[in-house]
Every structure is written in structure tokens, then in C-alpha cells.
Amino acid sequence: MCWGVPAKILSLDGPTALVDFGGVKKEVVVAASGISSGDLVMIHAGMIIGKLSPEDFMENVALYRDIRTQELLDAGLDEKAAKEKATDETDKLLNSLGVRGSIASIEPEVAEPMAVAEKEIFIPSNAFKRSYKVSLSDTDYLQVMHYTNYFRFCERAQQELLEGLGFSYAALIHKFGLFVPTVETSGRILGPVRLDNMIEVAVWVEEVGRKHIKFRNVIKNLTSGKVVAECSTVSVCTDTTLMESMPLPAELAEKLKRYMVETD
Amino acid sequence: MVRYLKSQLDDRELIRQVFRQNLPLASKLRDTIWKYASAIREREKCDAIKIMNFCGTHEWTTTYYGLRDLLPPFLDMVAGPGCPVCVVPSYYVDVAVKLAREGIRIYTYGDSLRLRSAKAGCPASLQEVKVDGGDVKVVYSFLDAARDSREQGKESVFFGIGFETTAPSYALTLTRGMVSEDLKFLNVMRLTPPSMKYTVKIHQERGLLPIRGVIAPGHVSTIIGAAEWEFLPRVHGLPTVVAGFEPIDVLMAVAQILLMIKENRPAVKIEYKRLVKWGGNEYAKKLIDEVFERAYAAWRGLGFIPRSGLKLKGEFFEKHDALKHFDVPDLTPKEFIYTHAHHGVPWEHDLPPRCRCGEVIVGIAKPADCPLFMKGCSPLNPWGPCMVSSEGACAIWARYSEMSSVKSEARSGDG
Ligand code: SF4
Ligand code: SF4
Numbered sequence: 001m002c003w004g005v006p007a008k009i010l011s012l013d014g015p016t017a018l019v020d021f022g023g024v025k026k027e028v029v030v031a032a033s034g035i036s037s038g039d040l041v042m043i044h045a046g047m048i049i050g051k052l053s054p055e056d057f058m059e060n061v062a063l064y065r066d067i068r069t070q071e072l073l074d075a076g077l078d079e080k081a082a083k084e085k086a087t088d089e090t091d092k093l094l095n096s097l098g099v100r101g102s103i104a105s106i107e108p109e110v111a112e113p114m115a116v117a118e119k120e121i122f123i124p125s126n127a128f129k130r131s132y133k134v135s136l137s138d139t140d141y142l143q144v145m146h147y148t149n150y151f152r153f154c155e156r157a158q159q160e161l162l163e164g165l166g167f168s169y170a171a172l173i174h175k176f177g178l179f180v181p182t183v184e185t186s187g188r189i190l191g192p193v194r195l196d197n198m199i200e201v202a203v204w205v206e207e208v209g210r211k212h213i214k215f216r217n218v219i220k221n222l223t224s225g226k227v228v229a230e231c232s233t234v235s236v237c238t239d240t241t242l243m244e245s246m247p248l249p250a251e252l253a254e255k256l257k258r259y260m261v262e263t264d
Numbered sequence: 265m266v267r268y269l270k271s272q273l274d275d276r277e278l279i280r281q282v283f284r285q286n287l288p289l290a291s292k293l294r295d296t297i298w299k300y301a302s303a304i305r306e307r308e309k310c311d312a313i314k315i316m317n318f319c320g321t322h323e324w325t326t327t328y329y330g331l332r333d334l335l336p337p338f339l340d341m342v343a344g345p346g347c348p349v350c351v352v353p354s355y356y357v358d359v360a361v362k363l364a365r366e367g368i369r370i371y372t373y374g375d376s377l378r379l380r381s382a383k384a385g386c387p388a389s390l391q392e393v394k395v396d397g398g399d400v401k402v403v404y405s406f407l408d409a410a411r412d413s414r415e416q417g418k419e420s421v422f423f424g425i426g427f428e429t430t431a432p433s434y435a436l437t438l439t440r441g442m443v444s445e446d447l448k449f450l451n452v453m454r455l456t457p458p459s460m461k462y463t464v465k466i467h468q469e470r471g472l473l474p475i476r477g478v479i480a481p482g483h484v485s486t487i488i489g490a491a492e493w494e495f496l497p498r499v500h501g502l503p504t505v506v507a508g509f510e511p512i513d514v515l516m517a518v519a520q521i522l523l524m525i526k527e528n529r530p531a532v533k534i535e536y537k538r539l540v541k542w543g544g545n546e547y548a549k550k551l552i553d554e555v556f557e558r559a560y561a562a563w564r565g566l567g568f569i570p571r572s573g574l575k576l577k578g579e580f581f582e583k584h585d586a587l588k589h590f591d592v593p594d595l596t597p598k599e600f601i602y603t604h605a606h607h608g609v610p611w612e613h614d615l616p617p618r619c620r621c622g623e624v625i626v627g628i629a630k631p632a633d634c635p636l637f638m639k640g641c642s643p644l645n646p647w648g649p650c651m652v653s654s655e656g657a658c659a660i661w662a663r664y665s666e667m668s669s670v671k672s673e674a675r676s677g678d679g
Binding site: 003014015016022027028031032033044046047049050053058061067068091094097109172194197216222223 | 279299373407432482508520534
């Protein structure tokens with residue numbers, strides 16, 4: 001039903017027209033403005049969808065020149081020579097079919113390239129990475145991960161990072177009498193994560209102060225290949241009994257350097 | 265056009281000569297395509313570059329003229345959901361069949377005549393009803409159906425399938441009072457940009473080889489305008505070319521897409537300049553808005569896609585909607601039925617057993633990947649929807665994929 005077939009207008013009668021498909025005549029409806037008899041039009045499922053004009057035909061052909069120009073530019077010709085050569089070749093092609101005319105006057109099309117939405121999000125090579133599978137309990141009614149869980153996964157990766165350095169939460173509490181609650185966080189969610197998707201959480205350290213650590217996270221959805229969230233959090237080293245901030249143990253600060261990257 | 269261009273050829277013939285039987289140009293374009301495609305592959309170390317041709321008719325051109333043989337093997341040209349027959353949910357076939365059996369005259373395009381319902385049982389298609397003596401009539405256009413029904417003065421239903429390209433013809437015929445109240449409209453109108461969006465997303469979510477470029481529909485864009493595809497480069501970074509339906513059109517589109525990938529400058533371009541404008545056909549768009557509104561709509565094998573359909577609005581709905589008139593519930597998303605207690609029928613997976621059309625129409629599977637292809641399912645005896653219409657990917661592969669070097673003229677016209 002979708003074939004479009006060109007036809008000539010024989011006569012117009014209000015919303016309908018009689019057209020000639022090169023022998024076969026047929027009545028069709030006119031769904032385009034500015035049509036007069038003698039025009040060449042495109043018919044689609046019993047309806048005129050548009051007019052084929054000579055000017056547009058030439059523009060269509062000129063497109064080949066644009067492709068060819070680019071190719072000649074790549075081959076090392078300068079702009080003017082490339083355009084002239086391409087125009088010449090295209091005209092020859094038309095002339096060989098007996099068309100006397102030139103596309104020289106048609107301006108090449110400069111399509112505005114569109115900026116691709118997101119810029120590459122930077123993940124340093126020394127970041128600590130962990131992959132997780134998203135389970136039912138992480139998702140919401142639409143089986144998309146609920147936003148709070150993006151933070152949970154970030155937290156989990158941070159916890160595992162510390163654990164890998166020999167500072168599991170239990171060790172911090174029982175050996176050092178401290179813990180590292182998160183006191184500040186900010187993040188942007190950039191895309192969905194669905195049930196059963198695999199995600200990769202990258203975490204690195206942006207700042208180690210006397211009493212705080214600033215973590216930075218990027219979550220990538222491995223199933224779709226897209227970065228879906230970025231967030232940063234600040235954890236403060238806190239005494240478990242006094243509930244007051246205290247300096248970070250020197251060895252921890254030292255070991256964190258492994259994951260240290262300064263961004264922004 | 266003849267006089268203007270001072271060519272000895274008739275204008276239609278000229279279009280054919282330039283865009284169809286133009287071997288020198290085709291071979292130049294082939295070289296360009298090979299060069300760019302190889303450069304991209306070299307740079308990205310990728311196995312394949314996937315380009316989607318949205319339209320059934322583009323798939324036809326690609327297969328019929330054997331373009332895949334001309335192009336590098338690592339250039340993966342896949343079909344998209346661009347055939348309005350393939351995507352008609354099985355439920356509407358059931359409704360049409362039921363009405364036909366109740367003695368109501370059904371008007372349909374030839375393409376949808378053999379569309380089978382997914383339900384087991386007989387008759388499963390309008391054709392089978394017709395063979396059994398049902399009143400099913402094949403028409404060329406809605407206009408013809410309107411004429412015929414006025415003469416007959418009998419209760420009748422038009423099986424209204426189509427994309428944006430067909431909508432204006434329905435709208436025009438309805439608004440000009442050419443349709444009598446006896447003729448009802450069984451609405452299965454669908455819109456193309458939402459399904460394109462869905463297709464791109466499916467590829468991302470399932471982590472499949474991503475689509476790198478899109479050949480956008482030529483005739484749909486004649487109506488809606490090339491600007492409607494702007495979301496493809498902006499949101500998804502996909503080079504998009506609105507192309508015509510001759511082999512040279514498709515080759516030019518592929519060359520342009522590759523050029524944009526290579527330069528990393530995704531944009532929408534119009535190749536089909538002889539017909540398509542940026543803003544489309546304003547007159548036709550206005551007509552559509554007068555009669556239709558956007559609706560949540562189901563696609564066969566895919567399910568519901570938001571705002572992807574059209575439905576009659578206002579007085580047109582009151583007067584001509586077939587489902588309303590015969591009090592048949594419409595397909596409704598499950599959640600709506602549960603949460604709002606709507607009266608409706610939930611969409612269910614609606615392909616016959618083992619048919620893979622749901623994957624074929626989004627470019628995930630090739631027709632030949634289906635276990636039934638040319639076994640239980642062939643153009644003479646279509647089992648799944650993609651084997652029915654001449655633009656269904658399976659039907660095209662079945663008919664032409666063996667004869668890649670066809671150069672003869674089986675089809676007249678430019679589209
Ligand atoms: S342009 Fe033609 S073939 Fe393509 S989707 Fe539209 S109506 Fe169908
Ligand atoms: S070959 Fe037939 S059954 Fe298989 S996907 Fe195509 S239409 Fe469906």
C-alpha cells in the first residue's frame with residue numbers, strides 16, 4: 001500500500017483530481033496545496049502527497065556534487081578546485097541524458113551539525129570499579145531503578161574500595177573507633193537502569209582533607225553502554241563514641257592516594 | 265518538467281534514468297561508500313556498521329536491486345518497522361473478521377487482505393472470510409470505498425491502516441462530507457517517529473550492536489517534514505538521511521550517512537529533495553489535526569508505544585468510529601485496565617507461534633533467521649504478518665533475495 005507512483009494531473013475538481021499514471025487514469029484526492037493541471041505529482045494510496053518540480057529535481061541531483069566535493073577534498077584538492085570538478089562531473093552526467101542545464105548555481109547544502117547531547121564523561125583509569133546486577137528490589141513500579149538506589153550502589157562501591165585497602169567498616173569501628181558517614185552528596189541521573197541490567201560503578205577519590213574524603217562516582221549501564229549517573233559524596237571521619245569529627249588515620253590517607261584523581 | 269529541463273526524455277523517464285538505471289553513478293557511489301566504510305571500520309576497529317532503513321519500501325529497493333551485494337559485507341543494512349501492514353495488531357484483524365462474518369461489508373486495501381490473526385481458528389484472515397462468502401471488498405483508496413458505500417447504502421467498515429502518509433487522504437475524505445454515515449472507520453493508524461525512537465532504544469537496552477545511521481522514510485517525511493527526525497542526531501547522535509526509493513537514492517543516503525559518521529557530525533539531511541521539504545506538507549498536516557488526535561497505540565509484536573497512533577476525534581469519532589458504533593472494546597494498555605478500571609482488552613503477545621516478526625521489524629533478526637522462513641511461511645501462504653505485504657521484510661526477502669542482480673523493470677514509477 002505504500003508505493004508512491006508519479007502521475008500527471010489531467011484536471012482538478014475541488015478536493016479530487018483526475019491523474020494519468022502513464023496510460024491508466026484514476027481519480028485521487030488532493031492533499032497538497034498549489035497544484036495545477038499539467039503538474040507532475042506523487043500519488044500515495046489514492047492521494048496526492050506532493051509536487052515534483054524541476055527545481056527540486058535539480059537540487060536533488062546537486063546532492064551528488066556535494067558528496068563528490070567532500071571526497072575530492074579528502075583526496076587533497078583545495079576547496080575551489082574540488083567544487084568545480086564535482087560540478088563539472090555532475091553536469092556531464094545530466095548532459096549525457098540530454099538535459100541542458102547546470103547545477104552550478106545551486107548552493108551546496110551546509111547542514112548544521114547538531115551537537116551530540118552529552119559530552120564524554122570522564123572516568124580515570126585508576127578508578128576502583130565494581131559491577132552489580134540490578135535486582136527486583138532495586139527497581140520501582142516501572143522496573144526502572146529508583147533514584148535512591150543509584151546512591152546506594154555508589155555507597156556500596158565506596159565501602160568495597162575501603163575494604164580493599166584494609167579498612168572495612170568493621171575494622172574502622174573496632175580498630176580505630178571511627179566511622180565515615182556521608183554528610184553531603186550531589187548527583188545527576190542521566191539515564192535508566194532496568195531490571196536485570198548490569199551496571200558498573202566507578203569510584204575514585206577527589207580530595208582527602210584532614211578529616212574528610214570526597215568521593216566521586218560514575219555509574220555506567222553495561223547493558224546499554226551508557227553512563228547513567230554521576231555523583232559525588234563527602235564522608236567525614238567521625239569518632240564513634242563522641243560523635244564528633246576527628247582526623248583521618250594517617251595510613252588510610254596514605255593508602256587512598258592510589259585512587260586519587262583531581263577532576264574539574 | 266520536460267520543457268523546463270530541455271531534455272529529450274519524458275520527465276518520468278528522466279527521473280528513472282538518473283536515479284534508477286544509472287550504472288556509472290552507482291559504481292562511483294559504491295567506491296565512495298567502500299572508502300568511507302573501510303575508514304570507519306579501521307578507525308573504530310568494529311565488526312560491523314549497522315544502518316537502519318526504516319521503510320518497507322527502502323528494504324524493497326535494497327533487496328530488489330541487490331544493493332547489499334554492492335556494499336561492503338560489514339555494512340549491515342537492517343529493516344525497520346516501516347510497513348503499516350506488518351504492525352497491525354492481531355486484535356484488529358479479529359475484529360474485522362468478526363464484523364465481516366456478521367454480514368457487514370469490509371473494505372480493505374489488497375495488502376491487508378491476507379493478514380492473519382494470531383489466534384488459532386478459521387477463518388483467520390479477511391481473505392478466508394471472503395472465500396467463505398463474506399462481504400469483503402478490496403479497494404484502491406478510501407475515496408473509492410466512500411463512493412461505493414454511498415451507492416450501496418449498506419452498513420460497512422473501512423479497515424483503516426496506514427502511517428502519516430495515508431492519514432491525510434482519510435481526513436480529507438471525511439471533512440469534505442464525502443463519507444456517508446453508513447461507512448465506519450476501523451482505526452489502526454500509526455505514527456513513525458515514535459516507533460523509530462522505540463527501535464533505537466531497544467537496541468541500546470538490549471546491548472545490541474548499535475544502529476549508527478538511519479535512512480528515514482521518504483513519503484512519510486513528505487507529509488510530516490524532515491525536521492521531525494531532528495531528535496535522532498540530537499538525542500541519539502545518529503546521522504539521518506531522508507531518502508527516495510530508487511537505488512541511487514539509497515546509495516546516496518548511505519554515502520552521506522557514512523560521511524557524517526566519519527566526520528562525527530550527526531545531522532538530518534534530505535536526499536529526496538525532489539519531494540521532501542523541511543516543514544513537510546502544511547496543508548496535509550492541518551487536515552490530519554482536524555480529524556485525528558494522538559493516542560497510545562499497540563504495534564504488532566511490540567506492544568504499546570506512547571503517542572504512536574492516531575484516533576478519530578470529536579464529531580468524527582462519534583459518527584464514524586467502528587469500535588464505538590459496534591460497541592467493541594479497544595485494545596488498552598494493561599496498567600490502564602488495572603489502575604483505572606477501563607473497559608478494554610489488554611494487548612497480548614500477538615504473533616503466531618515461532619514467528620519472529622517482532623524482532624524482524626526492529627532490525628534485530630533477519631527474515632532468514634526465522635525457523636519458519638520459506639518453510640511454514642512463504643508469500644503464497646503467509647504465516648506471520650511480515651510475509652503478507654509487498655513491503656514486509658520477510659516477503660521481500662522471500663521474493664528477491666536470491667535474485668540480487670535483477671535489473672529488469674518490474675515496477676513502474678518513482679516510489
Ligand atoms: S514512505 Fe511509503 S513505504 Fe515508507 S513508510 Fe511511508 S508509506 Fe510506507
Ligand atoms: S518468515 Fe514468517 S513467521 Fe517468520 S518472521 Fe517472517 S513472517 Fe514471521
